[in-house]
Amino acid sequence: MATQSIGRAPRPSSLADVLEVVLDKGIVIDAYVRVALVGIEILTIDARIVIASVDTYLRFAEAVNRLDLSSREREQVTGVPGLVKSVSEGGSQYKTKGALEGVKETAQDFVTSLRGDGERDEVAARRDGGSEHPRHQSRDLPQGRGAPAGRSGARSGNGSADGA
Amino acid sequence: MTSLLLYAVVRDGHPLPDPPPLGLGDPPEAIRLVRGRAVAGFATCPVAVVASPVAEPVNLTDSDAERHLDILLGLLANGPVIPLRLGSVAPDEDAVRDEILGEAAPQLVARLDALDGLVEVHFDADEDETTAIRAVLAADPALAGVRAAAAQTTDVRTRISLGERVADRVIMRRAEQAEQLLDELRPFAIADTGRGPMGGPEDPVLRWAFLVHRDPGAPSRRDLRQFDEAVERVRRGHPDLVIEYVGPLPAFHFVGPVEPAGEPARSRWGW
Numbered sequence: 001m002a003t004q005s006i007g008r009a010p011r012p013s014s015l016a017d018v019l020e021v022v023l024d025k026g027i028v029i030d031a032y033v034r035v036a037l038v039g040i041e042i043l044t045i046d047a048r049i050v051i052a053s054v055d056t057y058l059r060f061a062e063a064v065n066r067l068d069l070s071s072r073e074r075e076q077v078t079g080v081p082g083l084v085k086s087v088s089e090g091g092s093q094y095k096t097k098g099a100l101e102g103v104k105e106t107a108q109d110f111v112t113s114l115r116g117d118g119e120r121d122e123v124a125a126r127r128d129g130g131s132e133h134p135r136h137q138s139r140d141l142p143q144g145r146g147a148p149a150g151r152s153g154a155r156s157g158n159g160s161a162d163g164a
Numbered sequence: 165m166t167s168l169l170l171y172a173v174v175r176d177g178h179p180l181p182d183p184p185p186l187g188l189g190d191p192p193e194a195i196r197l198v199r200g201r202a203v204a205g206f207a208t209c210p211v212a213v214v215a216s217p218v219a220e221p222v223n224l225t226d227s228d229a230e231r232h233l234d235i236l237l238g239l240l241a242n243g244p245v246i247p248l249r250l251g252s253v254a255p256d257e258d259a260v261r262d263e264i265l266g267e268a269a270p271q272l273v274a275r276l277d278a279l280d281g282l283v284e285v286h287f288d289a290d291e292d293e294t295t296a297i298r299a300v301l302a303a304d305p306a307l308a309g310v311r312a313a314a315a316q317t318t319d320v321r322t323r324i325s326l327g328e329r330v331a332d333r334v335i336m337r338r339a340e341q342a343e344q345l346l347d348e349l350r351p352f353a354i355a356d357t358g359r360g361p362m363g364g365p366e367d368p369v370l371r372w373a374f375l376v377h378r379d380p381g382a383p384s385r386r387d388l389r390q391f392d393e394a395v396e397r398v399r400r401g402h403p404d405l406v407i408e409y410v411g412p413l414p415a416f417h418f419v420g421p422v423e424p425a426g427e428p429a430r431s432r433w434g435w
Binding site: 007008009010011012013015017018019020021022023024025026027028054056057058059060061062063064065067 | 237250285326
């Protein structure tokens with residue numbers, strides 16, 4: 001995401017941001033007014049996988065160690081610190097973040113409905129199930145967000161510690 | 165078979181851009197107003213629906229989502245707009261008249277009146293993750309012990325536990341940042357609400373929608389220009405944050421009842 005140097009953008013800059021603005025927004029009128037979206041839905045479903053989990057915690061721990069490493073470098077300058085530094089800072093964080101960033105936008109709605117911070121639409125709900133009056137649908141997405149899943153994973157998941 | 169793809173509810177007589185833009189679908193056709201019959205209390209139907217003919221089956225793609233937004237933005241320039249859900253399709257004009265321009269019309273025009281002159285802006289703030297982690301480590305000496313322990317071991321659970329503790333503190337930090345940003349911006353908006361997840365370790369500091377008057381001169385002074393200036397102050401005050409500011413957009417998040425100007429609606433803030 002590019003930083004906006006001009007004060008206000010008239011419209012979202014990326015497709016992901018456009019989808020975040022448009023998808024599942026607006027009022028639903030009636031049962032037979034229906035929706036046919038192809039491709040877009042797939043993108044949002046994929047995005048759900050990205051939601052924070054035990055991987056997040058491992059990544060944070062890794063980041064902590066990296067900070068530790070770079071402070072030690074400052075104490076005992078050996079080898080090629082510049083190279084080490086650039087590898088440690090440019091490596092895993094951006095790889096992970098970059099992969100997440102693009103789809104994160106469209107994951108927002110899912111997570112919002114899970115968090116329950118307000119009026120948000122139900123996300124995975126069938127879009128043709130409109131309410132009688134034009135208003136937001138209530139949310140009923142059953143699955144928990146990543147954090148609880150991640151925590152249970154922390155107890156049971158001793159397997160895939162990538163980058164261990 | 166040709167159906168109608170619907171974009172928005174507008175006031176009857178809402179001027180369309182000239183020439184009217186092409187709608188969604190393949191092949192796309194120009195948008196137009198579907199006008200209703202007279203309803204109780206009104207000589208003519210006070211609202212109309214912006215629609216374009218579309219061939220069945222309708223398959224919408226990402227670029228259609230972009231066009232949908234552009235159409236709404238074009239409409240918003242000429243008056244209040246209630247966006248309809250992307251991909252809403254009606255079999256024909258009569259269906260639109262029955263379902264949207266019938267009994268619901270008085271309610272819809274009341275909403276349009278309430279939204280007249282108001283626009284939505286989106287304010288997003290995020291912080292570099294390394295910066296956040298550095299800050300929470302510096303603020304909590306107790307973490308140093310955990311960090312040392314984690315550095316000594318290859319045990320995944322220890323590492324996860326460290327990561328979790330750091331993540332929890334990052335979340336707390338972002339929550340505090342978010343509260344602060346909201347304190348700085350809310351005085352300049354008529355209403356506001358969250359637009360996305362906050363409170364997870366992967367989540368940004370803030371994703372928020374604000375409702376403001378489009379034009380200056382409103383008694384509350386909660387207008388776009390004032391808000392622009394407030395955002396500028398926030399940018400200067402938080403140079404460490406990556407801030408995105410988009411608008412004016414249709415009031416996607418405020419098509420429900422609008423709070424009276426001057427009293428910002430407090431959204432539920434669910435961490």
